[in-house]
Amino acid sequence: xxxxxxxxxxxxxxxxxxxxxxxxxxxxxxSCKMCQRHTGCPTSVWVDFxxxxxxxTGPGGPPSVxxxxxxxSRAFCQVCGSTLGAIDDQPTxxxxxxxxxxxxxxxxxxxxxxxxxxRPKWWGIKVHxx
Numbered sequence: 001x002x003x004x005x006x007x008x009x010x011x012x013x014x015x016x017x018x019x020x021x022x023x024x025x026x027x028x029x030x031s032c033k034m035c036q037r038h039t040g041c042p043t044s045v046w047v048d049f050x051x052x053x054x055x056x057t058g059p060g061g062p063p064s065v066x067x068x069x070x071x072x073s074r075a076f077c078q079v080c081g082s083t084l085g086a087i088d089d090q091p092t093x094x095x096x097x098x099x100x101x102x103x104x105x106x107x108x109x110x111x112x113x114x115x116x117x118x119r120p121k122w123w124g125i126k127v128h129x130x
Contacts, residue, residue, distance in 0.1 A: 007049075007108075009100040011082035015060030018084070020095065022053035027097070028112040031119035038074050039083055042123050045097040046085065047108055054093045063087075 007024065010017035027047040035044040056062040063084050065073035075084040075093075085095040097103045 007095075007100055007105075008102075009095065010058055011060075011063075011077035011080055011084060011099065013077065013080035013082070015058055015079045016056065016063050016077045016082070016084060017058030018095070018099075019055045019057050020049045020053055020093075021055070022049050024049065024107045026112075027108050027110045028114060029110045030114040031117075031123070032115040033118060034068060035115075036118070038068070039096065042120050043113075045108075045110055046094045047097055048092050048094050051087070051091040051093050054095075 005021065005023045007020040008018070009020075024047040027045070029043050029045050031043045036042060038044070060077065060079060063075035064078040065075050065087060068074045068086070071090070072086045072088045075087050076082060077084065082099070083096060084099050085093060087093050097108050100108065
């Protein structure tokens with residue numbers, strides 16, 4: 001199904017919208033200090049797309065960026081401040097799953113977790129039996 005590999009999303013105010021026309025790759029969570037500060041959360045949920053597969057479709061055009069390392073810039077909406085992801089120097093855009101219109105899609109489920117030692121001791125997934 002061709003539409004299965006089309007992902008839509010955007011920022012809180014709608015100025016920045018995106019369309020990713022490729023299968024999601026490397027869905028993962030990360031608890032490194034940079035991700036924590038970028039998102040304000042103890043863990044971020046990311047998914048990668050080829051840079052040429054992502055189009056910025058909203059009236060605000062592409063997001064603003066902050067150079068966060070020697071290989072990547074963090075992307076955000078200049079209007080509402082929403083964080084959208086990271087635009088790497090390599091041909092990759094990593095988008096935060098919370099920005100997607102349908103974040104519950106099965107191809108966005110994380111398959112790995114980075115920097116587990118940086119997450120707060122209280123962070124964890126509790127399985128409740130029914």
